[in-house]
Amino acid sequence: MIIKNLKIEKMANMGYGLGFADSIPIFVSQAIPGEIVDVEITESRKNIRFATIKKIIESSPSRQDAVCENFENCGGCDWLHIDYPAQLHYKDQVLNELFRKITVPITEPINPAPRPQHYRNKIFYPVGLAGKRIKIGMFERKSHKVIPQSTCSLHPKRFDGIIDTIKGYLQVAKVAVYDENSGRGNIRHVGLRLARSSGDYLVILVTKNRKMPFTNQLIRALNETHQGLKGVIQNINPDITNVILGKDEKLLFGDDFIWDEMCGCKFKLNYRSFFQVNKDVAEEMYNFAGEHIEAGCRLLDAYCGAGTIGISLAAKTSFLLGLESNDAAVANARENALANGVADSIYECTDIEHNLSEYCEKHQLDTIIFDPPRKGLNRPVIEAIPAAVKKIVYISCDPATQVRDAGYLLDSGFKTVKRKGFDMFPQTYHMENVLILERT
Helix, strand or coil, rough: EEEECCCCECCHHHCCEEEEECCEEEEEEECCCEEEEEEEEEEEEECCEEEEEEEEECCCCCEEECCCCCCEEEEECCCEEHHHHHHHHHHHHHHHHHCCCCCCCCCEEEEECCCCCCCCCCCEEEEECCCCCEEEEECCCCCCCCCECCCCCCCHHHHHHHHHHHHHHHHHCCCEEECCCCCCCCCEEEEECCCCCCCCCEEEEEECCCCCCCCHHHHHHHHHHCCCCCEEEEEEEECCCCCCCCCEEEEECCCCCEEEEEECEEEEEECCCCCCCCCHHHHHHHHHHCCCCCCCCCEEEECCCCCCCHHHHHHEEEEEEEEECCCCHHHHHHHHHHHHHCCCCCEECCCCHHHHHHHHCCCCCCCCEEECCCCCCCCCHHHCCCCCCEEEEEECHHHHHHHHHHHHHCCCCEEEEEEEEEEECCCCCCEEEEEEEEEE
């Protein structure tokens, strides 16, 4: 079905341009507010439609050429066709719309990224086949078809050459590519993790089986052509799943970690450990969080990963507790606290959803920094927050779930104080948002 001359009224959550036809919302991929477009309906749900652009009748002044041959199909970025000032404007609009029912006394404009392109320090690429040739790239939008890439606007430029070397090895060594439908084959994903401060990097080969031929040749080629290799890890994932990493692993070369720096601190990062993909923006976000905790507070860093937030702010605390369910990350957090001279700190591997209240009361905590996964906190976690906790800094990579949780927190006796977005993911519709709350 084609709809002609659809006026795009505003930018909606998840990066769609939103228009209306006979009062029915039409969510249009890659459309920009103010444009008039002909669209084709691709999906119909109850009372809403999704569409793609067939023809642009009137273009937005913010539209620009997407400097990527794969942009139309690749699922890696969404807004490469929108100039950067407009991206920031639309992200602010989306945040304001999401929080329209939550009163926040002070709302600051979104913090721009110092480096809007080539900012990622970690990425996992799916591996596929084009005939008999191996391809490494990103998934096509809304599919698991691999789009081969020679370059990318999101990852560091040096990743291009590293991926070419790995692809050449896989081809020459005749490594079988994993097929999701049949469950046959071996190589599933290739991961890279970079320390921005030093240029050191890790290579992660995600395979179905433990056997990998001629890996010494790959290690030699990487060392000869790409300086800074600190480790090559084979992660084994035999399961039929969309989860990238498995539980088993083999260290093929060097270490399974790198050291990086943030906010004047140094951090040991296991290849599995969470670390913000845009270090420049993360530093600014953590500094903002630090401005809103009290000197001498007893702080819980919840979902702490490798301990980056709490350790960065440790100078303002009298005691620091980190809770995290990933045991490798907890081990890194303990080493990182020691490496940065953070004496009054404890890190525990535990399920926060079931043990939050116990830990808060045991250590007499008065401040919590939450940085949960995309799914957010949910009501049981919020209901477990003891009355002694007077301040919460809630960092979210999904403001929609953060808005839901903010409603629960207001019902639990907190009030909102301040909100500020951070553009952690330029060229995409994703963003981080920091919400400051206090006990009423």
